[in-house]
Amino acid sequence: MLQDTTDILLVQPPFFRLLGSHNDRGPLELAYLARVLRDTGASCSLINLDYSGAGVHCSWRDLFTRSKLLEQAVTGDSPLLYEAAEIIIGRAPDTVVLSAGDSLTPWVDLGNGWVAALLARMLRRAGLRVLGTGARLEAAVPDVRESFDEIIAGLPAGTAASRILRRPLREIVAADGASLIPDLAADESGSRYDVVMTATGCVRRCSFCDAARQPLQRIAPSTVALDLAQRTTDRLDLGDAILLPDERRLAALTEAIAGLGGRRFRFAAEYTVDLVRERSLRTLADFGVTELKLGVESGDTASLAAMRKRHDRDQTLRAARMIRDAGLDLTVYVLLGGPVPDVRGAALRTLDLCKGLPATDFVINVWAYDRPGAHPADSHFSGRLADEYGIADLLPGFFALQPDHKQSIGRIVDIDGPGPWRNRAECDRADQPGQGAQAAEPMR
Ligand code: SF4
Numbered sequence: 001m002l003q004d005t006t007d008i009l010l011v012q013p014p015f016f017r018l019l020g021s022h023n024d025r026g027p028l029e030l031a032y033l034a035r036v037l038r039d040t041g042a043s044c045s046l047i048n049l050d051y052s053g054a055g056v057h058c059s060w061r062d063l064f065t066r067s068k069l070l071e072q073a074v075t076g077d078s079p080l081l082y083e084a085a086e087i088i089i090g091r092a093p094d095t096v097v098l099s100a101g102d103s104l105t106p107w108v109d110l111g112n113g114w115v116a117a118l119l120a121r122m123l124r125r126a127g128l129r130v131l132g133t134g135a136r137l138e139a140a141v142p143d144v145r146e147s148f149d150e151i152i153a154g155l156p157a158g159t160a161a162s163r164i165l166r167r168p169l170r171e172i173v174a175a176d177g178a179s180l181i182p183d184l185a186a187d188e189s190g191s192r193y194d195v196v197m198t199a200t201g202c203v204r205r206c207s208f209c210d211a212a213r214q215p216l217q218r219i220a221p222s223t224v225a226l227d228l229a230q231r232t233t234d235r236l237d238l239g240d241a242i243l244l245p246d247e248r249r250l251a252a253l254t255e256a257i258a259g260l261g262g263r264r265f266r267f268a269a270e271y272t273v274d275l276v277r278e279r280s281l282r283t284l285a286d287f288g289v290t291e292l293k294l295g296v297e298s299g300d301t302a303s304l305a306a307m308r309k310r311h312d313r314d315q316t317l318r319a320a321r322m323i324r325d326a327g328l329d330l331t332v333y334v335l336l337g338g339p340v341p342d343v344r345g346a347a348l349r350t351l352d353l354c355k356g357l358p359a360t361d362f363v364i365n366v367w368a369y370d371r372p373g374a375h376p377a378d379s380h381f382s383g384r385l386a387d388e389y390g391i392a393d394l395l396p397g398f399f400a401l402q403p404d405h406k407q408s409i410g411r412i413v414d415i416d417g418p419g420p421w422r423n424r425a426e427c428d429r430a431d432q433p434g435q436g437a438q439a440a441e442p443m444r
Helices: 028-039 060-073 079-091 113-125 160-165 169-174 221-229 247-258 278-287 301-307 313-325 343-355 383-389 392-399 424-431
Strands: 007-012 043-048 095-099 129-133 235-238 266-271 289-297 329-336 361-366 410-413
Touching (some): 007 028, 007 079, 028 043, 028 095, 028 129, 079 113, 095 113, 113 129, 221 247, 247 278, 266 278, 278 289, 278 313, 289 301, 301 343, 313 343, 329 392, 361 383, 383 392
Parallel strands (some): 007 043, 007 095, 235 266
C-alpha cells in the first residue's frame, strides 16, 4: 500500500499545442493509471497540458504546414515546454508521470518522446522524480530513456509509483474479471472523455502499427458497462484497434450495457476492409455502431503488401459502398510514403482510389512511425517527410477531400490561409527577407 501522502501528478505534455492547436480529449492511459494509483492509496491528480478549450480545430493541412514548429520543439525551442515546467514544478508533487502517446489505443499522434524527455530533464533539475509512460517511449532511444528516472513499462521497480505500475497497464486493464475503469475525476483540466475501450491489442500484424505488437485482450463486459455508466456523453469512440464482429461477444456487451437504465450509446469504431460483410455490418449496427473508421491505407498493391494489409483496391471499393449502403458514416485512413516501392506512383493510385470512395471523412497520414531512419519530430502530419517522400505536391488533392466538420471534434478551420498549402521548401523561401509566400496549387 502506498502512503496516502504520496502525491503523484500524471501529466499529458503539450503536443498539438506545440503547433498552435490543441487536444481536449482526456489522456485515457493516464486516467487508468490514476485509478490504479488511487486504489493503492496514493494521492493522485491528472492534468492535460494539451488542453485549450478552443471551439474549433485547425485543419490537418494547417498541421502539415506548421510541422516545422514541432521540429523546433524537439530541440527545446518552444515556450510551451517552459510553461509546462512551471505548472508542474509549482504543484510540488513527489513524483511526476509524463506520457508520450498512449499505450492502450492504437492512435499515435498524441505525444512525442523527445518532447517528454526535454520536459523530464527540466523537472529532474528541479529535484522531481519523473517517470515516463506511453507508446512513444516504449521503443525510445537511450538518451530519451535516460531523461527519466524510469520508463514505467518493463523496468525494475524503483519508486512508489513504478512498484505499482511495473506490470504493463494493458494487462491490468484487460485482466479477466477486472473492474478497473479510468478515473475521470482525477483530471483537473476539463478534458473530454469520449473514448472507451472494450479490448486492447490487435489480431492483425500490420507493419506500421504499434497495436500489432500487442496481443488482443478483452475487457470484461461488466467493466465496460461500469465505464460507460460514468461517461457524460452517449456518442463515444471505441479505442479498440479493431472492433471484431464477434456476435457472442457483442451480445454479452449489449446485455451488460442494457443494465444502465436504458441508455443508448452510439459508437464510432475502427475496422478493417477484409472484415466488411453484410452480416458483420448488421451486427455492428445492432451494437450501436454508427460510424466505421476504415484502415484503407493505400490503393497500391505493392504498398498494401509492405504494410501487411489483407485487402486490395477492388475490395476497398466494395467495402466502402457496403458500409454506406448499411447507413453508416465512413472515415477512411490513408498512409502515404514509407518503405514501399514507387512512393509517388503509390500516392497517385491512392488518390485515384480515394476519389472513388463514398467516405464522409479522410485522414491523410504520411508513414512516420515504425520505419527505418526515424527522426524525433516524425508525425503523421510531417511536411518534412512529405518532402522526403516526394509527395508534398500531391497532398492538396487529398486535403480537398476532407470535410470542414468532424463528429468527434466539431468545426475545422483552415487558419493558415484561404487555400494554398505550402510545403517546407516554400515555407523556407517565405521566411527569407523580401520573399513572399509562394502559393502551391489551390486547395478547394
Ligand atoms: S488492423 Fe493493423 S493497423 Fe489496424 S490496429 Fe490492427 S495492426 Fe494496427
